Amino acid sequence: MTSSAVEIQASTLAGYADASRLRQANDQDWVLGQAPAAPRVHVDLGSGIGQLLETTLERYPSLQRAVGLEQSEHRLREAADRLRRFGDRVRLRQADLTRPEPLEISPDLVTMTSVLHWLFPVEERIFAWVGQHLAPGGTFLLTTYHPARDEHGLGGEDEIVREALVALGTDRALVPRLFAEHDVLPIATRTRDTEGLHRLLELRLRVAATAERDAVVQVGSAAEYEHFHAATFGDYYSRMVEPGLRADFFRAVGEAAWRRQQDRGHVSSMPVRLWKTTTRG
Ligand SMILES: C[S@@+](CC[C@H](N)C(=O)[O-])C[C@H]1O[C@@H](n2cnc3c(N)ncnc32)[C@H](O)[C@@H]1O
Missing domain, CATH: 3.40.50.150 (Vaccinia Virus protein VP39)
Structure with a gap:
């Protein structure tokens, strides 16, 4: 099976120069x-x-x-x-x-x-x-x-991933178990x-x-966040879904982030x- 462009991006962590403008690069002057x-x-x-x-x-x-x-x-x-x-x-x-x-x-x-x-x-x-x-x-x-943590230790990016998994058909209550079954330690627990x-x-x-x-992340489109996620988190989370669904997973992450952007005026803030x-x- 051939990989989609976003899967290839995630496996090589490509596109970070663009993606990091949304968040990490903003800390440079503060740090220095x-x-x-x-x-x-x-x-x-x-x-x-x-x-x-x-x-x-x-x-x-x-x-x-x-x-x-x-x-x-x-x-x-x-x-x-x-x-x-x-x-x-x-x-x-x-x-x-x-x-x-x-x-x-x-x-x-x-x-x-x-x-x-x-x-x-x-x-x-x-x-x-x-x-x-x-x-x-x-x-x-x-x-x-x-990031704030829920009772399962999920928070921050885990929340957006949870919304994406639910959109792809996973029962919301089963998401923490899916993380555990794939040895994906929630970022908020890390x-x-x-x-x-x-x-x-x-x-x-x-x-x-x-x-x-x-640290506030705002985007102008679902696609922008899809690429930010792939460049920043690579395939860390996408391994929770079967290979044939991974392109859909990245798209669902972008869409979940875009819904948050529209509802709250930002994707995340921590x-x-x-x-x-x-x-x-
Ligand atoms: C979010 S990026 C941050 C990059 C850069 N420090 C910045 O502020 O933009 C996290 C970086 O840590 C690297 N990294 C993660 N785990 C690592 C490890 N065990 N040893 C060395 N580098 C690691 C990743 O490959 C990635 O480049």
């Missing part, structure tokens, strides 16, 4: 507002297509080295194209942040934006890695999303609450400051928190 004035070495964890590294390389002439650690080969390739013009100031490496490996440099700036939920339940490993690698007095900037995260961070780092604001942390002692 907490960075040191003249960083020397920046490591971006879960660096995606290299957008944040591109910004720091452009913004800070002091930056001698920018390193991206990222799991997805497709994203690393896109990042390499984007950052080629910066020559040997850039290093990109394939890495699984749930099993972070030692790096032979000591960054004074580490960032990790819109990634932490994918590392649940072993987030402490990356915090330990940051604690070991960050130069004394260096800065680690982290963003985390905090994000710890802020107190739990604070405790976890403080085991390895010192939380110097936090800030919070609303707190996003920025953590500024530094080394202990």
Whole structure:
């Protein structure tokens, strides 16, 4: 069976440059507002297509080295194209942040934006890695999303997916079981609450400051959200439906989001928190 264009997009996480304009890219200036004035070495964890590294390389002439650690080969390739013009100031490496490996440099700036939920339940490993690698007095900037959870642990994107599954004929009450049967841990369960995260961070780092604001996603059409979902969540959720129905699933996600946009004036709105942390002692 041939895959539809949106399934191919999801399997390669393609289209993130466009999709991230709806949400993730909006956090860049907010995050870098907490960075040191003249960083020397920046490591971006879960660096995606290299957008944040591109910004720091452009913004800070002091930056001698920018390193991206990222799991997805497709994203690393896109990042390499984007950052080629910066020559040997850039290093990109394939890495699984749930099993972070030692790096032979000591960054004074580490960032990790819109990634932490994918590392649940072993987030402490990356915090330990940051604690070991960050130069004394260096800065680690982290963003985390905090959707409300229902009694099944579903919230945020899970809600939109639930609406799509119901539109495709799944009994609403059976959706949490479908998640469990396919080992799809709800995204709202993957994000710890802020107190739990604070405790976890403080085991390895010192939380110097936090800030919070609303992350609002708005779209102009169902198709726009369909592509945002495929570029951001890939095939994480679509594996809950049989292969022949996957194109319908992505379309139903777009339509569910568009209904919300029309009813509420946005698809989703949830707190996003920025953590500024530094080394202990
Ligand atoms: C929502 S994107 C965020 C990308 C970028 N940091 C940003 O703010 O736009 C999440 C990124 O984390 C990466 N990622 C997820 N799990 C990972 C893991 N275990 N190790 C490394 N990267 C991972 C994904 O491939 C993806 O590029």
